[in-house]
Amino acid sequence: MNRETTDETAYRCLFERFASLGIGAKVVPYPEHATVEEGKALRGAMAGTFTKNLLLKDKKGRHFLLAIHEDRTLDLKAASALVGGKGHLSFVAGERMQALLGVQPGALTPLGLMQDEEGVVTVVIDASLMGDAQLNFHPLRQTESVGLAPQELVAFMRSCGREPLVVDFDTSPPAA
Numbered sequence: 001m002n003r004e005t006t007d008e009t010a011y012r013c014l015f016e017r018f019a020s021l022g023i024g025a026k027v028v029p030y031p032e033h034a035t036v037e038e039g040k041a042l043r044g045a046m047a048g049t050f051t052k053n054l055l056l057k058d059k060k061g062r063h064f065l066l067a068i069h070e071d072r073t074l075d076l077k078a079a080s081a082l083v084g085g086k087g088h089l090s091f092v093a094g095e096r097m098q099a100l101l102g103v104q105p106g107a108l109t110p111l112g113l114m115q116d117e118e119g120v121v122t123v124v125i126d127a128s129l130m131g132d133a134q135l136n137f138h139p140l141r142q143t144e145s146v147g148l149a150p151q152e153l154v155a156f157m158r159s160c161g162r163e164p165l166v167v168d169f170d171t172s173p174p175a176a
Contacts, residue, residue, distance in 0.1 A: 010102050011140050014111055021159055023152045030138070030145040034106065036070045048134030048147045053108040055097050055121070059087030063100065067110050067137070068126040074169065081173030083124050083165060107142040110153065113160045123157055125150075127168040 018025045031042040036052055043050070050070040056079075057063050064083050068074060076089045083089075094105040100121055101112030110123045129135055130150045137153075139146040148156070157164045 007102070007140070010115060014114065014140055017114060017156065017159060021152070021155050023148065023156065025139070025146045025148060025152075027139060027144050027146050030143060032106070032142050040070075043145070046136070046145065048136045049129060049132040050136050050145075051126075051129065053110065053137070055092040055101070055108055056085075056089040057092050058085035058089055062086070063092060063121045064089065064124050065101075065108070065110055065113070065121050066124045066126070067129065067135075068169065069128055072126065072128075072169065078173045079167075079169065082167050082169060082171070083122070103138075103140055104142070107138045107140065109137040109140065110157065110164075111137055111139060111146070113157055113162060116160070119161070123162060123164045125153070125164050125166050127166050128170070130166060 015025065028046060033039040033042055051067050052070045054066045055063065056066065058080060062085065064085065066079070080087065080089045097103060097105060097108060100116055100118065102115035103109060103112045113121060113123055132150060134147040135150060135153060136145045136147050138144065154164055
């Protein structure tokens with residue numbers, strides 16, 4: 001099966017899972033973009049809170065997908081302590097992202113968790129997002145955005161057999 005067919009199959013499976021969970025996910029076109037700032041300019045008045053998603057690993061090779069507010073700046077050393085990482089966090093290469101979650105750089109999303117067959121990615125949600133009405137993510141492709149309520153995102157992750165880690169990145173990390 002070629003990659004395009006695999007991508008379409010994963011996309012269809014994503015929306016079948018939403019339907020099975022009773023999630024009426026709204027999809028809107030979202031122009032392809034390379035940076036958060038470019039995305040802001042291109043999306044216009046789209047509803048909801050926008051996120052940036054980072055796939056990181058610690059020195060023991062544990063993987064963390066952080067879903068944070070698009071404007072948040074993050075101290076990776078402090079974030080490592082808050083998520084239970086060992087040592088510094090570093091970015092995961094695009095090839096590994098594709099292998100783990102079936103998405104290309106620029107389309108990283110916690111919705112890729114359904115493709116994490118190895119079960120190695122821990123999704124970490126910024127606690128500041130949990131009170132928002134709608135969170136926007138790429139639905140496995142960069143040219144669209146899908147809006148989910150925080151509880152729908154959590155239900156989706158649980159349907160993948162995972163419990164998300166909700167972290168308040170505004171707190172100080174625990175003492176070492």
